[in-house]
């Protein structure tokens with residue numbers, strides 16, 4: 001129900017930094033009345049407050065600037081690659097002046113309370129001074145790094161000398177000449193200010209709790225090459241930035257760090273060191289933020305640079321970061337930071353070894369020393385991303401307080417809105433790329449999205465918008481899925497809220513990339529504001545749903561496959577399809593190292609069958625897993641499933657024997673299950689010779705191979721052995737009925753298509769044979785007394801429903817069955833070892849299930 005009471009403003013925004021300024025300009029242009037409330041006495045936000053010596057941007061100024069005003073782009077010339085705080089502030093003042101923004105900004109006004117009025121469908125805002133405003137839409141453009149964090153050090157108010165916070169530096173500047181100065185904190189603010197404070201101070205002592213990775217900025221005049229790139233075609237350059245990973249147009253590197261030689265790695269790292277660009281660090285190789293081994297190579301490179309720069313090796317070692325991967329805390333960009341420690345009057349104190357016990361009247365006491373200072377500088381950081389938002393008492397529907405809702409971590413839809421708080425937007429809020437990107441690009445995208453949204457509402461007679469719970473939960477899941485495949489969650493960073501005692505430990509920004517994120521936001525709009533409930537007098541609309549359900553790395557694989565524009569496999573001849581699948585398999589990472597791999601033959605029912613044996617590198621004998629590869633009974637072989645078999649071997653500490661059964665159409669049904677059964681009998685009889693433990697035999701398979709594993713289990717039950725202790729069925733084919741819902745929902749677009757499955761069946765078995773339980777094990781009249789099973793199905797797999805049906809049918813027949821439904825995975829992704837990292841937890845569970853079949857693992861839910 002919405003009412004038409006006219007508020008003071010269509011929109012009130014909090015904050016007059018990059019975000020608030022552009023929002024005001026944009027909303028005006030769209031015909032909305034808007035007011036910005038700002039606690040400072042002028043514009044600038046970050047660049048108004050952080051006036052400490054050395055404050056600069058760490059994204060090149062060409063990129064760290066607005067793109068919405070083409071005139072501004074040409075009339076403003078940056079003097080340096082990385083502009084100083086005064087220059088960036090002048091730029092924002094210029095923008096405010098040029099677009100006459102100050103007339104709608106009320107300065108020196110701190111917003112304290114914002115309350116949703118459901119009857120009137122508007123927000124009531126109250127300032128610290130008690131002034132009240134109302135608006136239809138309320139936007140927190142309050143900044144991700146604008147709420148300073150308390151230093152949390154005993155005795156901070158005791159000190160009699162001068163006290164400075166980098167986050168609210170005096171406008172008149174500070175002269176440290178002749179003074180004994182302490183700096184606490186070695187994040188970006190500390191690292192930028194320390195060299196300049198050292199230039200003035202009589203003595204400087206730096207108190208470091210965590211050493212940070214920093215690379216030299218090599219600041220200087222605007223780089224001509226980059227300028228030429230921009231000036232060559234500004235629109236193109238800006239558009240490329242909008243669709244880049246981090247908001248700066250840089251070609252992503254596809255190679256992993258360990259895929260090149262040590263010399264090549266060193267060469268690239270040297271180039272990165274020389275280039276002086278933060279985004280160049282993560283971009284040196286594709287896997288630096290996901291692979292610990294790759295990341296460590298860069299960590300060590302930077303440590304070597306520190307050792308080579310800092311003369312005193314004890315100090316150098318203290319400055320070498322340890323305990324977090326490079327990039328997982330925001331790395332710094334510096335000018336002469338490490339060199340500063342070569343100055344005789346600069347000293348580093350390691351707070352890990354000797355923590356601060358108290359600030360005193362004269363200075364600082366650590367656990368083993370008393371220091372006297374004339375000035376203390378706190379560079380101790382911010383309550384990032386959520387701090388400024390929850391500092392306002394924001395109350396939504398049904399008196400829900402935002403601080404309460406977010407007590408265990410922020411929940412948002414797209415980092416833009418949150419359930420329970422209609423018409424309330426955040427700019428670069430938690431769950432958006434925000435601080436992991438060039439913020440100006442992300443700010444512009446949010447401002448434009450919000451502007452377009454308000455225009456849509458207004459032109460459709462709607463005036464209230466709120467996300468749905470489904471959409472919000474889905475987005476949160478996606479944000480976490482993206483983070484979980486990276487190294488970020490392992491660090492105690494402000495990205496994780498770990499710098500503020502008591503703050504919930506959750507990954508705050510969206511790491512999926514600016515491009516992916518923009519795509520999701522655009523898709524939401526194009527699907528009638530998917531996941532939002534929109535209301536107006538007498539009308540409402542809601543297309544509920546989740547915008548990103550596929551695992552992020554699976555989505556990348558699908559994108560890559562799409563980019564190849566391949567013909568459908570079912571349109572190929574069998575030979576071409578086989579050649580293609582061999583070529584694709586050759587491109588994959590090899591899988592983990594294991595003890596031994598042997599190719600041999602075993603006697604099949606009509607001739608020899610090749611098998612490949614994978615032996616763990618632990619002392620034997622081991623249990624044995626008889627494994628059947630996927631490929632629709634037509635494609636595949638030992639090579640096709642090699643990385644997965646290695647992984648299974650390593651995870652289950654078992655011998656894996658991958659059997660190359662005969663393929664259709666040359667050898668149609670029932671050649672494959674007959675081969676499978678014969679092979680399993682032979683393996684059981686020869687377990688000792690293979691290095692296995694007699695009686696410790698499980699079967700496993702993927703897709704058509706899981707079909708064979710399931711059938712062999714039935715044949716062994718009915719044929720008097722051999723004994724099988726468990727069956728691992730990954731995305732199994734269990735039935736020839738291709739009309740189940742998952743064949744319709746996932747018919748196309750997820751690699752294995754319904755049409756391809758039809759093609760496989762047509763090659764494998766004549767129509768009459770397909771209902772035979774040796775082809776469709778789900779159709780067996782008796783499913784009791786089968787070995788315990790782990791059935792794994794993938795959400796976006798045409799075969800999903802028949803796998804579930806088989807798990808249920810076995811369970812109903814009294815078999816011990818565990819079913820894992822792999823969220824966001826496709827038919828081919830769980831076997832993509834080293835490519836689809838989001839599949840790793842499921843692969844681990846498969847290994848654990850095998851161990852449990854063999855009685856070598858602690859019991860779980862099985």
Ligand code: FAD
Nearest residue numbers: 015017018019039045046057058059110111142143146439
């Ligand atoms: P801010 O600039 O933080 O502005 C928010 C404003 O909201 C502030 O002025 C604040 O006073 C006001 N406000 C907050 N709460 C209230 C309230 N309750 N009532 C009234 N007013 C309120 N990002 C990059 O991409 N590249 C960089 O190089 C870079 N360098 C940085 C350097 C420093 C020192 C810091 C701290 C951050 C840096 N950032 C950088 C991040 C930077 O914050 C953003 O790039 C950008 O400036 C944010 O703009 P904003 O308008 O969203 O927020």
Ligand code: NAP
Nearest residue numbers: 056057058151185186187188189190209210330379380381
């Ligand atoms: P920060 O990165 O959070 O660094 C704060 C520093 O203070 C850390 O070294 C922290 O140690 C230390 N610290 C905090 N509390 C402490 C305590 N009680 N005792 C001892 N040490 C304590 O904050 P920041 O340097 O202000 O930077 C925040 C972010 O703003 C940056 O990551 C960046 O995104 C942005 N920024 C950018 C630039 C730029 O170059 N353009 C400059 C400044 C800021 P621990 O690590 O152990 O917690």
